[in-house]
Amino acid sequence: MMFVSSLVFLTLVISGHYFAWRLCLEACPRLRPGRWYLLGFFILFSVSFLAFFILLHRSESAALASLYLVSAVLFGLLSQLMIAGTIYWLLMQLARLCAGACSTFFIKKRRLLARILVGLALALFLLGTYNAFFPQVKTIFLSGWPDEYQGKSFIQLSDLHLGAIYRPAWLAMIVKKTNALQGDFIIISGDLFDGSDGQLAEFIPELRSFAAPIVFVPGNHDYYFSAQEREMILSKSDLITLSDRAAILSGIEVIGFNYLNRYDSAMRREIKDLSEQGEATRIVVNHVPVDREEALSLKAKLMLSGHTHRGQLFPFSLFLNFLYGRFSYGLENYQGLTTYTSAGTGAWGPPLRTLFPGEIIKFVIK
DSSP states (O other): OHHHHHHHHHHHHHHHHHHHHHHHHHHOGGGGGGHHHHHHHHHHHHHHHHHHHHHHTTOOOHHHHHHHHHHHHHHHHHHHHHHHHHHHHHHHHHHHHSOSHHHHHHHHTHHHHHHHHHHHHHHHHHHHHHHHHSOEEEEEEEOSOOGGGTTOEEEEEOOOOBTTTBOHHHHHHHHHHHHHTOOSEEEEOSOOBOSSOSOOGGGHHHHTTOSSOEEEOOOGGGGSSOHHHHHHHHHHTTEEEOSSEEEEETTEEEEEOOOOOSSOOOOOOOOBTOOOTTSSEEEEEOSSSOOHHHHHHTTEEEEEEOOSGGGSSTTHHHHHHHHHGGGGSEEEEETTEEEEEOOOSSOSSSSOOSSSOOEEEEEEEO
8 A cells, every 4th residue: 555655646746747847838938948957957856855855864964954945945836836737737638638619718828827827836835835834823612521621721733843944933933822822731742843853952942931831742753863862852841741641731631642653553552640530531642643442442532633734735635535534634523532633733844735724723621
């Protein structure tokens, strides 16, 4: 399955370069004398993005981090041109197959159509860049909880991906927005760090400036660097790390599942520090929106997840339902268990979120 998925992805990327190239040549005929240079630049955007990502794992160079940021932004722009180019190619093929005035119009006006699609790609790139850096604040009210929890609130952050792209200044903005919500505690449901940059100590001052206690449940990206360094950063940042552990905050027991994989594990973990059943209402946090049966077995009231980024880049959002079904994003109910999968606060790879912004969620019990 993984091999097939990788093969399909590689095919789409390679064909996407061609479609983006053809679209730009049709939209701007003046580029045709240098068409091979244009194709070379497109390939360079993709190769450099991948190369700098790999090199950044082996070096802590500030210059390399800057190059990675530039290549990620350019690849984000290219990704939108790929999609627009694919749409253009499909429309042209459809117009050639179909007879009639409509198909004739598309063929005669193909340059205008190409320019419209390039403009749309640029607009989505700008919107997606804004969405990636400025998450929205969202409030969700929870009902049916015991009376003693009425009025309590907590914040969920997820997939911040701190590193080469999301720097301390961005984290300071997130801290300010989160503190303004005045939650009783904060839950970070995985991928706090991106794993692309080893200079993580610079985030400690901002992580310590959150006003409420922070529960952190690791995601897959949080394991992309050494356990020793990870534990050092987390301990100095005063984060409560829950990996198959439990802790009680404001009378609510929060249980953090260790990251395993993106599929249901059919496991029953051994949770450390778990209270006697019935002492406190429980929230289960699992980075990936799976293992709901295990959360049910723990008598949890709520399950929080992230990981999916709500697809992040169109059209990948369309494929999420094949992986996670209706639990790929948002508020759902599973046999009495309330679940919420966050769109994430930051982004991975290209700093781009087409269509949907990141989010900071405040849960209020009423």
